[in-house]
Amino acid sequence: MNKIVAKEHFSEKVVKLVVEAPLIARARKAGHFVIVRVGEKGERIPLTIASADVEAGTITLVVQAVGKSSAKLCALNPGDYITDVVGPLGKATHIERFGTVVCCGGGVGCAPLLPIVEAMKAAGNRVITVLAARTKELIILEEQMRKYSDEVIVMTDDGSYGQKGLVTQGVEEVIKREKVDLCVTIGPAVMMKFVSLLTQKYNIPTVASLNTIMVDGTGMCGACRITVGGKTRFVCIDGPEFDAHQVNFDELLMRLSSYKDVE
Amino acid sequence: MNKEELAAQRAEQWRENLRKSKKAKERTDIPRVKMTELDPAYRVTNREEVNRGLTPEQAVLEATRCLDCVEPLCMTGCPVGINIPKFIKNIERGDFLSAARTLKETSALPAVCGRVCPQERQCESKCFYLQKLKKEPIAIGYLERFAADYEQASGEVALPEMEPDNGIKIAVVGSGPCGLSFAGDMAKRGYRVTVFEALHEIGGVLKYGIPEFRLPNRIVDVEIDSLRRMGVEFVTDCIVGKTLSYDDLHEMGFKGILVASGAGLPRFMNIPGENLNGVMSSNEYLTRVNLMDAANPESDTPVYKGHRVAVIGGGNTAMDSVRTARRLGADRAMIVYRRSEAEMPARQEEVHHAKQEGVEFLTLHNPIEYIGDERGRVRQMKLQKMELGEPDASGRRSPVPVPGAIETIDVDEVIVSVGVSPNPLVPNAIDGLEVTPKGTIVVNADTLQSSIPDIYAGGDIVRGGATVILAMGDGRRAAAAMHEALQKQQGA
Ligand SMILES: Cc1cc2nc3c(=O)[nH]c(=O)nc-3n(C[C@H](O)[C@H](O)[C@H](O)COP(=O)(O)OP(=O)(O)OC[C@H]3O[C@@H](n4cnc5c(N)ncnc54)[C@H](O)[C@@H]3O)c2cc1C
Ligand SMILES: Cc1cc2nc3c(=O)[nH]c(=O)nc-3n(C[C@H](O)[C@H](O)[C@H](O)COP(=O)(O)OP(=O)(O)OC[C@H]3O[C@@H](n4cnc5c(N)ncnc54)[C@H](O)[C@@H]3O)c2cc1C
Ligand code: SF4
Ligand code: FES
Numbered sequence: 196m197n198k199i200v201a202k203e204h205f206s207e208k209v210v211k212l213v214v215e216a217p218l219i220a221r222a223r224k225a226g227h228f229v230i231v232r233v234g235e236k237g238e239r240i241p242l243t244i245a246s247a248d249v250e251a252g253t254i255t256l257v258v259q260a261v262g263k264s265s266a267k268l269c270a271l272n273p274g275d276y277i278t279d280v281v282g283p284l285g286k287a288t289h290i291e292r293f294g295t296v297v298c299c300g301g302g303v304g305c306a307p308l309l310p311i312v313e314a315m316k317a318a319g320n321r322v323i324t325v326l327a328a329r330t331k332e333l334i335i336l337e338e339q340m341r342k343y344s345d346e347v348i349v350m351t352d353d354g355s356y357g358q359k360g361l362v363t364q365g366v367e368e369v370i371k372r373e374k375v376d377l378c379v380t381i382g383p384a385v386m387m388k389f390v391s392l393l394t395q396k397y398n399i400p401t402v403a404s405l406n407t408i409m410v411d412g413t414g415m416c417g418a419c420r421i422t423v424g425g426k427t428r429f430v431c432i433d434g435p436e437f438d439a440h441q442v443n444f445d446e447l448l449m450r451l452s453s454y455k456d457v458e
Numbered sequence: 459m460n461k462e463e464l465a466a467q468r469a470e471q472w473r474e475n476l477r478k479s480k481k482a483k484e485r486t487d488i489p490r491v492k493m494t495e496l497d498p499a500y501r502v503t504n505r506e507e508v509n510r511g512l513t514p515e516q517a518v519l520e521a522t523r524c525l526d527c528v529e530p531l532c533m534t535g536c537p538v539g540i541n542i543p544k545f546i547k548n549i550e551r552g553d554f555l556s557a558a559r560t561l562k563e564t565s566a567l568p569a570v571c572g573r574v575c576p577q578e579r580q581c582e583s584k585c586f587y588l589q590k591l592k593k594e595p596i597a598i599g600y601l602e603r604f605a606a607d608y609e610q611a612s613g614e615v616a617l618p619e620m621e622p623d624n625g626i627k628i629a630v631v632g633s634g635p636c637g638l639s640f641a642g643d644m645a646k647r648g649y650r651v652t653v654f655e656a657l658h659e660i661g662g663v664l665k666y667g668i669p670e671f672r673l674p675n676r677i678v679d680v681e682i683d684s685l686r687r688m689g690v691e692f693v694t695d696c697i698v699g700k701t702l703s704y705d706d707l708h709e710m711g712f713k714g715i716l717v718a719s720g721a722g723l724p725r726f727m728n729i730p731g732e733n734l735n736g737v738m739s740s741n742e743y744l745t746r747v748n749l750m751d752a753a754n755p756e757s758d759t760p761v762y763k764g765h766r767v768a769v770i771g772g773g774n775t776a777m778d779s780v781r782t783a784r785r786l787g788a789d790r791a792m793i794v795y796r797r798s799e800a801e802m803p804a805r806q807e808e809v810h811h812a813k814q815e816g817v818e819f820l821t822l823h824n825p826i827e828y829i830g831d832e833r834g835r836v837r838q839m840k841l842q843k844m845e846l847g848e849p850d851a852s853g854r855r856s857p858v859p860v861p862g863a864i865e866t867i868d869v870d871e872v873i874v875s876v877g878v879s880p881n882p883l884v885p886n887a888i889d890g891l892e893v894t895p896k897g898t899i900v901v902n903a904d905t906l907q908s909s910i911p912d913i914y915a916g917g918d919i920v921r922g923g924a925t926v927i928l929a930m931g932d933g934r935r936a937a938a939a940m941h942e943a944l945q946k947q948q949g950a
Contacts, residue, residue: 238758281695416742449834
């Protein structure tokens with residue numbers, strides 16, 4: 196049982212939760228995630244640890260309500276308890292001084308992107324962050340991103356905020372303008388697929404953080420498996436970050452729809 | 459237990475009297491008891507336990523069959539050396555609680571083992587009846603379950619005598635049968651035991667793997683409750699190697715650590731189409747149904763309820779999966795196994811029950827490809843027919859493909875149950891912990907001590923996929939050895 200100590204709405208469907216979890220706060224690194232369960236009949240869902248406060252013994256989660264379990268979590272308030280929080284899980288992001296790093300996030304991918312942006316900046320990189328969403332209201336964490344980015348480019352499909360266009364256009368603009376040493380992409384599978392195709396064209400090493408369906412998060416079930424470089428890998432223990440150019444995104448897209456008819 | 463002790467116990471007056479009370483012929487004429495089972499047509503509609511257990515009358519009669527042999531062959535087949543004739547004779551004389559206590563001298567989890575041990579390959583396979591009389595062996599497993607259940611139901615589950623608190627903190631990684639039995643033995647010796655479990659439930663495979671219709675959760679919960687009453691602390695949602703490091707455990711003052719993290723990683727076959735939707739590991743399937751209660755409409759976790767379900771493999775896990783699929787409404791539930799039925803590693807009873815429940819057995823068949831529809835859902839499987847060739851390293855006759863004999867069968871769900879590998883989480887997280895190329899932890903065969911002196915290990919993380927009784931036995935041996943080592947340290 197983990198207590199929620201603070202909550203903030205970033206938008207109607209996106210909330211930030213600060214949760215008591217002293218051991219996880221101490222052990223986590225950028226890129227790690229937790230599995231949470233709300234209620235005794237609740238599902239186990241993975242969420243990235245956006246940040247942690249070791250002193251206060253808390254971790255921060257940014258959750259977008261997309262379905263039943265995420266909505267249940269978003270409905271909790273300070274003082275409420277989350278039934279289970281386990282982690283930190285996955286491999287930490289490989290952080291070093293690469294030079295110029297473009298971090299691009301779409302939709303709820305922005306939440307897991309934040310700690311990476313922060314860590315990349317701290318390692319001495321020039322960080323350019325590209326945030327994308329369908330419309331203005333769905334752009335989240337812009338302010339936080341600005342704190343750790345040398346530049347933030349905002350893209351909206353409908354042009355209601357920032358530039359009109361897709362995330363790939365924002366990334367390509369940077370690539371054409373300056374030398375990019377690494378690209379990090381987190382977001383819907385389709386978005387990552389196209390970012391990956393783009394950076395492949397320019398030969399820029401790219402890391403994608405995959406958001407597969409999970410159950411245990413410890414390598415026990417294989418629900419999170421995905422083909423990378425022709426081999427089956429488990430996202431929860433081998434990932435969640437992989438060389439984007441090796442990932443079979445079409446399979447990822449297909450597997451994400453796995454339980455659509457069942458739920 | 460040595461021979462003299464055994465003989466002395468056998469020579470006790472009550473056993474003498476019992477032996478004399480009936481002629482051998484009277485005993486051997488009694489037919490083996492039949493377990494009362496739920497009707498197959500009824501039981502596939504729910505998850506009630508299939509085997510109903512013996513009545514006291516049935517148990518006493520079955521116990522009467524036992525000849526109380528001078529050299530009990532059955533014991534040579536028991537991996538932990540339970541004093542089998544002693545517990546059986548206690549049943550014969552109607553002292554069921556003493557029978558349970560006899561079991562507990564050796565086994566920490568008799569109610570569990572009575573249900574899930576492969577007795578037909580262990581004690582019962584060695585029984586005098588089978589070996590010498592060519593008759594059906596004593597139903598040792600049923601009797602074990604009877605005595606343990608009797609004790610549980612009597613409300614007189616006696617807590618063992620506890621040594622006074624010695625203040626020494628011991629950590630256990632994993633709450634399966636190995637971790638639980640170790641925890642009990644250490645608590646009994648006065649240690650302060652904390653069990654860390656990665657999942658949100660205590661019990662390991664006993665909870666997330668073996669289904670309710672074979673091992674009801676309440677049976678396991680009684681054992682966990684006793685441990686709690688003995689002062690064992692359980693910490694769920696805590697992964698050693700992730701949430702807490704080895705150094706953290708030291709900092710927290712733990713003086714000894716048992717790693718009992720099991721062999722949790724599912725294997726796949728790496729054939730085309732294995733990542734299609736509707737194809738999953740038995741671990742995923744069983745975890746969804748057992749741990750997450752996914753078949754219950756109130757649960758948030760979904761599970762496929764396939765109509766034509768193929769389960770690949772021939773072990774207990776495969777049988778549990780295929781029988782679960784029947785219960786979730788599969789019209790056609792199939793076992794696909796590349797060898798013949800004689801080579802199946804599953805318990806005989808599970809195979810028998812599966813057949814009664816209408817499961818089809820496609821033995822000498824091996825999947826080579828899964829075919830999906832445009833939405834990526836599995837629709838068909840291609841099976842290669844096999845025949846038995848020469849015996850392989852394991853002594854089983856290895857299957858070889860029959861050239862050109864390929865068959866395609868419609869399926870909408872495939873559950874892959876071809877074995878598990880050790881969970882690398884702990885080994886990866888502890889520098890200097892020696893592991894085999896297969897990923898199992900290397901331990902001293904007697905003491906179960908690893909290459910790091912304060913870390914012991916047992917159960918599936920040492921043996922690969924094995925059995926509940928072996929995991930339980932490891933837990934008890936590790937406890938004895940760690941206790942001895944810690945006492946030496948204290949003395950020094
Ligand atoms: C490593 C990892 C880190 C993640 N970090 C975060 C995070 O920080 N914040 C956050 O809000 N979410 C994050 N997610 C995604 C989050 O786990 C899912 O949104 C959640 O499981 C959905 O559950 P649900 O019951 O609410 O929705 P469901 O009812 O299961 O799904 C609702 C809709 O969302 C789609 N969907 C389901 N799962 C996913 C998924 N994993 N990715 C994309 N779409 C999905 C479904 O197809 C469906 O259309 C992460 C996922 C992974 C694997
Ligand atoms: C479906 C199925 C059916 C079976 N049927 C039978 C049967 O009929 N008869 C029989 O004898 N055997 C059977 N077995 C095998 C038997 O269950 C196992 O051999 C036995 O459970 C092994 O016990 P264990 O204590 O070593 O590990 P497990 O029971 O696997 O328990 C290990 C526990 O450790 C936890 N863990 C792992 N890593 C960590 C970590 N880093 N930190 C904290 N916790 C961790 C896991 O979550 C798990 O709960 C079956 C197995 C399965 C899967
Ligand atoms: S071998 Fe059979 S008959 Fe003999 S003591 Fe064991 S169970 Fe009884
Ligand atoms: S979530 Fe179960 S193996 Fe990755």
